[in-house]
Amino acid sequence: MSAKYAPKTALGRAVHVFEESAIAVILGVMTVMTFMNVVLRYVFNTSxxxxxxxxxxxxxxxxxxxxxYAVKVTAHLGVDAVIAMVPQRSRRIMALISALACLLYAVLLMKGAWDYFAPFAGFEQTGGRWFPTGFIKTRDQAWYETEQIPMPAILHFLEPMFNQGEAxxxxxxFIPYAILPIGAxxxxxxxxxxxxxxxxxxxxxxxVSHEAEDAIDDVRHLNDGE
Known part of the structure; x- marks a missing residue:
């Protein structure tokens, strides 16, 4: 899928490599942690x-x-049955309408993500029901901790900034929740x-569309080559 996206600048290539590397690292760490815990539980009776x-x-x-990332490489699935039935000009208009709808959704998601994350980092939420109208006073909840995940020693420098010096x-x-505004x-x-x-x-x-037709064409080419 990544072949559909070709960064045109050095910055674009760097960000592209960073995104792919981050996704691979996250998936790898999840796999290792899960496998390790299964082995510890069923072999050593611990976890x-x-x-x-x-x-x-x-x-x-x-x-x-x-x-x-899926938006970037055109990997989100969708139904294009109606689009395929209309002329090219109408397809373009419908694509523009869908782009506007996605932009509206992304803006709303960004506001909601920030407003949920902000209290856990001691930041202010945005005012307004749908669209931000400024920042409002928000109860500081930066002292909230995860249930079991230990605090790495390398992150103790955050305590004076977010927890008033308390360990x-x-x-x-706010660290795992940070993906909400970042992702949005x-x-x-x-x-x-x-x-x-x-x-x-x-x-x-x-x-992404026409995946079924592409799959059929691939099989047809394979059969023709036999």
Missing amino acids: VIWAPEATQALFAWLVLFGMS YGKLPR ALLLFRVIQASVEVVRGNRDSLI
């Missing part, structure tokens, strides 16, 4: 008590980090990029 919670957090990072016993919740911001950024490509005529839609 790493915080591994399930950490795996859940990493899975959330994988999903939310991957949704923007965290466990990993603070990346999604908004990628949807804007994709929408610009649709406007310029360099992209037909925001979804």
Whole structure:
């Protein structure tokens, strides 16, 4: 799928490599932790008590980090039965409408993600029911910790900034929750990029389509070669 996306600048290539590497690392760490815990439980009758919670957090990072990546490489599935029945001009109009709808969704998601995350990091939420109208006073909940995940020694420098100098016993919740605004911001950024490509005529839609027809064509070519 990544072959459909070709970064045109050095920065674009660096970000592209970073995204793919991060997704691979997260998936790898999840696999190793789960496998390790299974072996410890069934072979040594013990387990790493915080591994399930950490795996859940990493899975959330994988999903939310991957949704923007899927927009970038045109990997989100969609139904194009209606689009395929209309003329090319109508397809372009429908693609623009869908791009606007996705932009609206990404903006709303960004607001919701920030408003959920902000209290856990001691930041202010945004006002307004649908769209941000500024920042409002918010109860500081930066002292909230995860249930079991230990606090790495390398992160103790965060305590004066977020916990008024008090030591965290466990990993603070704002660290795993940080993927909410990060993932939403990346999604908004990628949807804007994709929408610009649709406007310029360099992209037909925001979804992958015709996968069934492509699969049939691949099989047909294989059969023709026999």
